[in-house]
Amino acid sequence: MEKSIYNLVDTHTFQASIFYIFSGISQTLPFHTFGPAKRHDFIIHFVLSGQGLFFVEDQQFHLNSGDAFLIRPHETIFYQSDIKNPWSYAWISFNGTQAAQIIEELSPFKNHQQIFHSSNNDQYLNLIAETLNLSDASPQSELQLNLIVNQLLLQLSKENVPYQAPAPSFKGSRLARFAREYMDNHYEQGISVTDVAHALNIDRSYLSRIFTSNFSMSPKAWLIGVRINKASELLQSQQLTIEKIAEMVGFNNVAVFSRAFLKITGETPSQYRKQHKRLRTTQVAVSEIQNLINAAKPVRRTT
Template identity: 30%
Template sequence: MITYMFKNNQFEELQLLHYGTEPCTPGHSFGPAMRDYYKIHYILNGKGTFQVGGQTYKLHKGQGFLIVPHSVVSYEADQNEPWEYSWVAFQGSNVVSLIQQACLSEQRPIFELHNDDELRSCLHRMISSRNTHKGWEISMTGLLYQFFAVLIDQASETSHPVVQDYTKDTYVTQVIDFIEMNYANAITVQAIASHVGLQRSYLCSLFKDLIGSSIQSYLVNYRMRRAAELTLDPSLSIGDISRSVGYLDQLLFSKMFKKVMGQSPTQYRKQKTAPSPLRS
């Protein structure tokens, strides 16, 4: 059974294209051929073979495989115990980050789950869903994010895939995006590392190598730049500004503001809002 979605620009970050499940007949095969989108198969029962990049993987229940765009692949159900699998096909700007966090790549396309109850539940809800309400596409995109959340949660903590330079840039971008979205909250470097999916010490080292400052320093500087912008709004008190950039302690905020901007918030506001002197 295959269910197709329609292209919707509302979901450019992650878009579910189609999904389904199939109990295969013995020897049922696909390829060699390529796709122009990402696709993940998860084996519910039985066995089969997956081939990509000159490698052959003999797979069984509880394992899955990733297909990346423009990669020539083939797969075939076992003659004696043909597999039954579910799949999801998807694309979007967030995909590379999500599959990296799940420790998957074109060179490392296989995963195995020791407990697949959550994944099976997610796939069942996806496949049994019907387009009967206005929020259906949003609901399906949410289920796809849940699908990835399960893969990421169960990705081996002892696995350390090789991180190429473009991957490092991706992680740094995620840190910056997280700070820009959450600077007003009481966030920590550990919370950022958990969000990105890397060990705190490794992420801090990576970030400093590429940006030239620590994550904590970047966070403080970003908060103070935002605070400086807010001082131009006369309707906001210094306390309002302090809380708006994540500081409940106004004295600490003023101390950090002066350290970064060279002036207290009040002095900065007076300087920036003072009328320009008239010229003769």
């Protein structure tokens, strides 16, 4: 599991045109993955050190320190840290009636860009670090968090990034893509890989071969990944029972769900819920935030 500290606004007091949702800093372990998943809001990750892979819809990117990547609402995404040089990143999530316009017209992500490289990631890291000290759930802190999001978007608008054509579309099998989309849209119904094969009118073993060759993981692994990531989101944001969450993400047996969750995250669902509550910045000292920031930053050498 990654080591992370984060802040989250559970309930918004104000109806703002740009509003803060959550933010954090993570230092990942080798081969740490998130997704496949879809998010409801904008999220920007700033890579502080290391390397990783970002997959979004039909595009795939290899990213390094100084790069940033955008997750747009309702896009299927998947990202993974490098096995030899795992990345650290800071992230911030936001939304609002003006969010899409600012992103698509003023930011380095305009013209359908998914990534850009910044020569000064520290300016974004400093703003995100400020958000981690505003976790008392007061209206004043919420206003300050919304202001920080606006400041960050203003900084993005000043980035002098030359236009780059969108990355080439996915050139693999259309069947593999259809299978992925089917699982993304129907995972909560308790479907199996056999059900996916039947829906596409192809043989299960053939589906497994083409899916694995295109996405470097089996369809079973993808389906479980979708379910576990949705479950982790629910464990952090909802007070539902573990049995109910297992049912909501497509498991008909809570013991099977718990074993799958432990295998992927390294923690049981109960441990995961307790751990992520503990890492909320309402219960973390400022010194711990600074230690994680220092650990995440790349080491600059003069030789």
